[in-house]
Amino acid sequence: xxxxxxxxxxxxxxxxxxxxxxxxxxxxxxxxxxxxxxxxxxxxxxxxxxxxxxxxxxxxxxxxxxxxxxxxxxxxxxxxxxxxxxxxxxxxxxxxxxxxxxxxxxxxxxxxxxxxxxxxxxxxxxxxxxxxxxxxxxxxxxxxxxxxxxxxxxxxxxxxxxxxxxxxxxxxxxxxxxxxxxxxxxxxxxxxxxxxxxxxxxxxxxxxxxxxxxxxxxxxxxxxxxxxxxxxxxxxxxxxxxxxxxxxxxxxxxxxxxxxxxxxxxxxxxxxxxxxxxxxxxxxxxxxxxxxxxxxxxxxxxxxxxxxxxxxxxxxxxxxxxxxxxxxxxxxxxxxxxxxx
Amino acid sequence: xxxxxxxxxxxxxxxxxxxxxxxxxxxxxxxxxxxxxxxxxxxxxxxxxxxxxxxxxxxxxxxxxxxxxxxxxxxxxxxxxxxxxxxxxxxxxxxxxxxxxxxxxxxxxxxxxxxxxxxxxxxxxxxxxxxxxxxxxxxxxxxxxxxxxxxxxxxxxxxxxxxxxxxxxxxxxxxxxxxxxxxxxxxxxxxxxxxxxxxxxxxxxxxxxxxxxxxxxxxxxxxxxxxxxxxxxxxxxxxxxxxxxxxxxxxxxxxxxxxxxxxxxxxxxxxxxxxxxxxxxxxxxxxxxxxxxxxxxxxxxxxxxxxxxxxxxxxxxxxxxxxxxxxxxxxxxxxxxxxxx
Numbered sequence: 119x120x121x122x123x124x125x126x127x128x129x130x131x132x133x134x135x136x137x138x139x140x141x142x143x144x145x146x147x148x149x150x151x152x153x154x155x156x157x158x159x160x161x162x163x164x165x166x167x168x169x170x171x172x173x174x175x176x177x178x179x180x181x182x183x184x185x186x187x188x189x190x191x192x193x194x195x196x197x198x199x200x201x202x203x204x205x206x207x208x209x210x211x212x213x214x215x216x217x218x219x220x221x222x223x224x225x226x227x228x229x230x231x232x233x234x235x236x237x238x239x240x241x242x243x244x245x246x247x248x249x250x251x252x253x254x255x256x257x258x259x260x261x262x263x264x265x266x267x268x269x270x271x272x273x274x275x276x277x278x279x280x281x282x283x284x285x286x287x288x289x290x291x292x293x294x295x296x297x298x299x300x301x302x303x304x305x306x307x308x309x310x311x312x313x314x315x316x317x318x319x320x321x322x323x324x325x326x327x328x329x330x331x332x333x334x335x336x337x338x339x340x341x342x343x344x345x346x347x348x349x350x351x352x353x354x355x356x357x358x359x360x361x362x363x364x365x366x367x368x369x370x371x372x373x374x375x376x377x378x379x380x381x382x383x384x385x386x387x388x389x390x391x392x393x394x395x396x397x398x399x400x401x402x403x404x405x406x407x408x409x410x411x412x413x414x415x416x417x418x419x420x421x422x423x424x425x426x427x428x429x430x431x432x433x434x435x436x437x438x439x440x441x442x443x444x445x446x447x448x449x450x451x452x453x454x455x456x457x458x459x
Numbered sequence: 460x461x462x463x464x465x466x467x468x469x470x471x472x473x474x475x476x477x478x479x480x481x482x483x484x485x486x487x488x489x490x491x492x493x494x495x496x497x498x499x500x501x502x503x504x505x506x507x508x509x510x511x512x513x514x515x516x517x518x519x520x521x522x523x524x525x526x527x528x529x530x531x532x533x534x535x536x537x538x539x540x541x542x543x544x545x546x547x548x549x550x551x552x553x554x555x556x557x558x559x560x561x562x563x564x565x566x567x568x569x570x571x572x573x574x575x576x577x578x579x580x581x582x583x584x585x586x587x588x589x590x591x592x593x594x595x596x597x598x599x600x601x602x603x604x605x606x607x608x609x610x611x612x613x614x615x616x617x618x619x620x621x622x623x624x625x626x627x628x629x630x631x632x633x634x635x636x637x638x639x640x641x642x643x644x645x646x647x648x649x650x651x652x653x654x655x656x657x658x659x660x661x662x663x664x665x666x667x668x669x670x671x672x673x674x675x676x677x678x679x680x681x682x683x684x685x686x687x688x689x690x691x692x693x694x695x696x697x698x699x700x701x702x703x704x705x706x707x708x709x710x711x712x713x714x715x716x717x718x719x720x721x722x723x724x725x726x727x728x729x730x731x732x733x734x735x736x737x738x739x740x741x742x743x744x745x746x747x748x749x750x751x752x753x754x755x756x757x758x759x760x761x762x763x764x765x766x767x768x769x770x771x772x773x774x775x776x777x778x779x780x781x782x783x784x785x786x787x788x789x790x791x792x793x794x795x796x797x798x799x800x
Contacts, residue, residue, distance in 0.1 A: 149617055151617070151618075151620070151621030151624065151625070152621075153621070153624040153625065154620060154624055216584070219579075220579070220580035220584075221580075238560075238561070239560075242557050242561060243557070243623055243624050245587075246557065246587075246590065246616075246620050247617060247621075249587065249590060249591065250613050250616045250617050250620065251613075251617065253613045254613045254614065254617070257609050257610050258610065265598055265605065268598050268609070269595060269598050269599065272594045272595045272598070273595065275587075275591045276492070276591050276592065279492070279495060279584050279587050280492030280494070280495060282584055283494040283495055283581060283584050284492075286581065287494060
């Protein structure tokens with residue numbers, strides 16, 4: 119029974135932001151040289167391209183908020199999880215800086231991406247500087263689990279990199295299986311989210327069972343998020359997603375619902391349409407949408423998202439943590455999975 | 460007095476290579492996913508673009524050889540320094556992978572660079588994977604100084620990144636001072652070489668005095684190397700350097716001898732020629748060469764290289780290490796500084 123009142127999502131995320139922002143700024147100032155920290159400050163939204171301070175910070179900070187909850191799950195104050203929270207946010211932003219270059223994306227959160235402002239070489243180096251700083255922050259923490267946490271974060275980072283590489287490779291392949299696609303999503307999205315949920319407890323030397331269950335919780339939430347994101351990429355409301363209807367189909371993304379449909383028997387027409395080299399017309403996109411749904415891709419993805427959410431809840435039920443922490447984990451997870459739905 | 464015979468440079472580097480190559484291959488296989496390890500194997504020269512094994516490995520492995528010597532300086536077997544040697548070589552190759560992208564270089568060691576073979580996104584990710592693996596290798600070592608060594612390597616990596624950023628920034632600036640330029644060279648080249656020399660001892664929990672002096676030794680060697688490299692970029696024999704005469708001048712590189720000359724009084728003609736936007740003719744390059752020499756840039760760089768070598772030797776004299784290890788450190792340092800001279 120919940121006896122402690124569970125705080126609202128806004129309150130939970132606000133606490134994360136209040137604690138995190140100064141710590142993140144300190145880490146950037148301490149570990150990065152002047153030019154690199156200028157790019158980092160721009161990327162985080164704290165400064166404009168000329169280095170002038172801007173207003174408030176736009177990041178949602180889901181991952182660091184989870185890392186702070188993870189510390190509380192281990193019985194500590196949220197602030198004890200700050201090195202974990204800062205490290206995981208640095209790794210996340212390292213991946214964003216490099217992703218934007220790799221994808222050629224020119225805007226992020228409504229602002230010009232760092233590589234468009236500072237050039238590709240400087241943005242590559244700034245990403246490198248953030249991932250290096252992440253290790254330094256975590257290793258500098260005088261905590262029982264600093265070594266274990268650093269290794270875990272590096273393993274998650276390596277999986278994230280593998281997932282990004284696999285994602286790019288799948289775009290060039292015709293024979294991607296659903297199992298491969300699920301593993302890729304787990305690596306690309308689940309690994310770092312799982313790491314965020316486990317890292318605070320790990321850093322504080324919590325028992326393995328707790329660290330592992332919290333990590334598994336985050337992995338399931340990450341997969342559920344990816345499934346929902348892929349569903350929205352096809353059937354989402356453009357007003358809410360900010361994307362065109364069928365945006366993912368138009369670029370022939372091998373998203374989870376599509377690969378589930380391609381994997382089903384009797385989908386020759388879908389194969390022929392989706393895997394041919396010619397651009398898709400609007401009529402083609404509508405037809406592909408219909409064929410993916412008819413082959414069960416939409417139902418499978420919805421069902422799988424539900425199964426991942428149930429599995430995530432089971433992970434939380436399997437650990438002995440304060441009720442308010444459990445409730446806040448659920449609030450943040452619900453936000454991650456449900457946003458834009 | 461030296462009583463133990465000092466092995467030849469070839470023998471020292473061969474030992475490094477024999478120990479290191481299997482350990483480096485293991486690290487790549489263990490920490491990198493399939494696609495990333497394919498790119499790493501190509502980059503290290505172990506495989507061709509299709510993944511077929513090639514002959515022997517071309518890397519000189521100066522840094523890992525120094526890391527193994529560092530372990531011996533702490534009284535251990537060379538093999539005890541393997542995690543340090545592997546980690547430093549991974550960081551070095553992370554920087555090469557990203558450098559080649561940033562500089563647009565299409566060949567390295569006579570082979571097509573990774574980004575030209577696998578594309579820029581995959582090569583960015585492969586570099587990211589190597590620096591992440593470096594931390595994992597060092598942190599996984601069951602050694603007293605794993606934490607200290609990891610922090611030191613990350614600090615050196617951060618300095619290397621800052622040095623690369625400063626180097627690129629200096630190309631766009633007209634007012635670079637000699638002090639800034641020396642600091643940049645120390646960051647870009649000295650930091651990782653210093654880290655290599657200190658890392659084996661640091662990992663094994665050696666006393667701080669030894670770790671610091673070995674690190675300072677490597678930093679001085681790194682600066683001497685950069686000075687010699689810059690001298691060769693202007694006055695080197697093209698048959699030995701593989702570069703055109705005056706190659707660095709033609710691209711208006713802010714190398715150390717040039718900045719030393721620009722910093723000197725009465726160099727208006729040099730300023731006007733070198734900092735104007737128009738391309739330099741062959742006659743201009745010859746005139747710039749003459750003006751840099753006349754302003755004392757060549758003498759300063761030669762003298763400073765000598766001073767750095769003397770300072771490096773003093774660092775080695777200040778520590779109590781076996782004579783054969785001291786001799787081998789000097790052999791490798793001589794190779795680093797003297798190569799192509």
